[in-house]
Amino acid sequence: MHLEALVGGVVLLVGPDATLSDVANAMVDGSSDCVVVVNGRSMLGIVTERDIVRAVADGVEFAGALATAYMTPSPDVFSPSTRVDEAAKWLLETGYRHLPVVTNDEIVGVVTTRDLLFAMAD
Numbered sequence: 001m002h003l004e005a006l007v008g009g010v011v012l013l014v015g016p017d018a019t020l021s022d023v024a025n026a027m028v029d030g031s032s033d034c035v036v037v038v039n040g041r042s043m044l045g046i047v048t049e050r051d052i053v054r055a056v057a058d059g060v061e062f063a064g065a066l067a068t069a070y071m072t073p074s075p076d077v078f079s080p081s082t083r084v085d086e087a088a089k090w091l092l093e094t095g096y097r098h099l100p101v102v103t104n105d106e107i108v109g110v111v112t113t114r115d116l117l118f119a120m121a122d
Contacts, residue, residue: 003087004080006119007101007109013038014047014067020055021062023047034098034110037071041106045071048098077102078111088116 012026012035023035027049034048051070055062060070077100078087087099091113099116101109 001084001119002080003078003082003084003099003101003109003111006084006111006115007080009109011036011107011109013107015039016044016066016068018067019063020047020052020060020065020067020070023067024052024062027052033112035067036100036107036110037067038107043075043077043100043102043105043107044068045073046075046098046100046110047071050097075100077107079103080108084116084119087111088120091116 012030012032014022014026014035014037016037016039026035034046036046037044047067047070055065055070080101080103091099097113099111100107101111
């Protein structure tokens with residue numbers, strides 16, 4: 001099985017001028033634990049729940065803090081043709097929980113650890 005079988009949901013996107021407040025609201029509204037920061041169609045980075053928790057711990061004022069200051073910039077990305085077992089191995093080795101999937105430099109989805117577990121259990 002390949003990642004293309006797991007991609008298809010809505011990817012939450014914000015621009016580089018988005019605040020952490022914008023990101024947190026997008027996560028709540030979209031029932032997601034990550035948001036991708038883009039400039040046009042190009043992915044700049046990803047903000048996850050972990051990043052939000054870190055900002056809370058730092059005492060950041062969400063309305064004034066840019067998401068770009070807390071995102072993981074230029075994360076590793078994967079092709080839809082990447083095998084699920086290869087993606088799972090990468091997640092285990094890196095400790096990340098979100099795997100951006102890109103085609104022609106455009107984000108097409110984000111596969112999570114949970115997505116991979118369900119796929120491997122089938």
